[in-house]
Amino acid sequence: MISYFLLLVAIIFFVWGLIAIIKGWQGCAEDESVPISELEEMKEWTAGYPFERRMQEQEKKASPLPQEIETIKKEYERLRAEQESQMGDLKERLAQLNRDKEQLLLSREIVDELKAENQRLQEREDGHRSKIGRLEKEVSEAGQAALGHQSQFGEKIEQMQAENQHLLRGLKEKEEQLRQLMADLELTQKVNNQKLNEAQRAMDFLRIQKEESARMLEEALSKQLSEAAASIEHLKREKEEWVAVKAVLEEHLQKAETQNARLVERESALRHDLAKQRAQTLGLEKICEDFKIQIDEMSKSPIANR
Numbered sequence: 001m002i003s004y005f006l007l008l009v010a011i012i013f014f015v016w017g018l019i020a021i022i023k024g025w026q027g028c029a030e031d032e033s034v035p036i037s038e039l040e041e042m043k044e045w046t047a048g049y050p051f052e053r054r055m056q057e058q059e060k061k062a063s064p065l066p067q068e069i070e071t072i073k074k075e076y077e078r079l080r081a082e083q084e085s086q087m088g089d090l091k092e093r094l095a096q097l098n099r100d101k102e103q104l105l106l107s108r109e110i111v112d113e114l115k116a117e118n119q120r121l122q123e124r125e126d127g128h129r130s131k132i133g134r135l136e137k138e139v140s141e142a143g144q145a146a147l148g149h150q151s152q153f154g155e156k157i158e159q160m161q162a163e164n165q166h167l168l169r170g171l172k173e174k175e176e177q178l179r180q181l182m183a184d185l186e187l188t189q190k191v192n193n194q195k196l197n198e199a200q201r202a203m204d205f206l207r208i209q210k211e212e213s214a215r216m217l218e219e220a221l222s223k224q225l226s227e228a229a230a231s232i233e234h235l236k237r238e239k240e241e242w243v244a245v246k247a248v249l250e251e252h253l254q255k256a257e258t259q260n261a262r263l264v265e266r267e268s269a270l271r272h273d274l275a276k277q278r279a280q281t282l283g284l285e286k287i288c289e290d291f292k293i294q295i296d297e298m299s300k301s302p303i304a305n306r
Helices: 002-026 039-047 051-062 064-300
Strands: none
Touching: none
């Protein structure tokens, strides 16, 4: 910008110098007139001055700014869509974990039912043991007098003992199933808790990343808008300066055109005067030549010799 300003100052000084030289020519008392330059040369200087080209270049530089802002907005929307998609996946995983948790609760209900059934079997076993004790007591009291009935009671005792053994085996199987279910339940709960913790950490990380991305994009957008506003303001000031300089140049050009018109008239008058003076000079030269011839002839005549 400084170089263009210096160029303008140089042109203005050149025009002023040209006007001063022309004024000096007007005051000159010489017989011959010096022709001035044509007005088209100065018009070419003004027409070729890079004001419009400079403004077009500045507008081209400023025009990509809205495109950059639009690009930043599209990138922000794309990142937000990706984060929303990831949040949706996490929500789906949380829903699956909740379903698994409900399944675990159902398994807990099954375990509780098995515990209740085990308790009932234990109570039945205790009842059978009590019956066996009473029967054994009755058998010992009956003694030899109830030998005939002893075999019957013995069979009944054996039957009840066999039933008791069967109940014990069922109880052990139920206890083993209960322990296996409890182990599976603890393992599943541990895995689900780990998944829940990982999902929570992922959600926290995505939330922090989303906030950081939004902040960075907002700062970048604000910076771009500030730079765009500053550039537009700079272009406005520069345009005002160029308009002022152009007005000054147009004013000087108008003055130069007026001065040139007067100089053309002055040159025409001087040419006319010069033609008259040349005609008079030729007339005087002719008279002098004729007079010289007459003098020579008179000097050669006899009268002059006497």
